Amino acid sequence: QVQLVESGGGLVQPGGSLRLSCTASGFTLDSYTITWFRQAPGKEREGVSCLRSNDGSTYVADSVQGRFTISRDNSKNTVYLQMNSLKPEDTAVYYCAAQWHYYCSAYMMAGHFASWGQGTQVTVSS
Numbered sequence: 001q002v003q004l005v006e007s008g009g010g011l012v013q014p015g016g017s018l019r020l021s022c023t024a025s026g027f028t029l030d031s032y033t034i035t036w037f038r039q040a041p042g043k044e045r046e047g048v049s050c051l052r053s054n055d056g057s058t059y060v061a062d063s064v065q066g067r068f069t070i071s072r073d074n075s076k077n078t079v080y081l082q083m084n085s086l087k088p089e090d091t092a093v094y095y096c097a098a099q100w101h102y103y104c105s106a107y108m109m110a111g112h113f114a115s116w117g118q119g120t121q122v123t124v125s126s
Helices: none
Strands: 003-007 010-012 018-025 032-039 046-052 058-060 068-073 078-083 092-100 120-124
Touching: 003 092, 018 032, 018 092, 018 120, 032 068, 032 078, 046 068, 046 078, 058 068, 078 092
Parallel strands: 010 120
Antiparallel strands: 003 018, 018 078, 032 046, 032 092, 046 058, 068 078, 092 120
């Protein structure tokens, strides 16, 4: 059974940092693409960053380019999202999602991903 568990969210001041973790169980990351999505109140779910394990290719949305970095630790079957220089507009529930062999791009959509975590709240506020 595929399961994803996110952790690492919380309250942080503007300019601060957080690292989110997405730990997979029931499968290994080797052939899966993991994408971090976020959803703010009243807004659609948007893809933030993506890592395709097959070839190591990544994608980072323009809105977080230069501030967010995605990485993985195969030994822990975990994908991370390092978030630096956080802004109030980064406030959202962050989800990780997995899909077999999916190509990362600016056109990825939440509906293309079959497996989801429960989400972790990130609040950026002074």
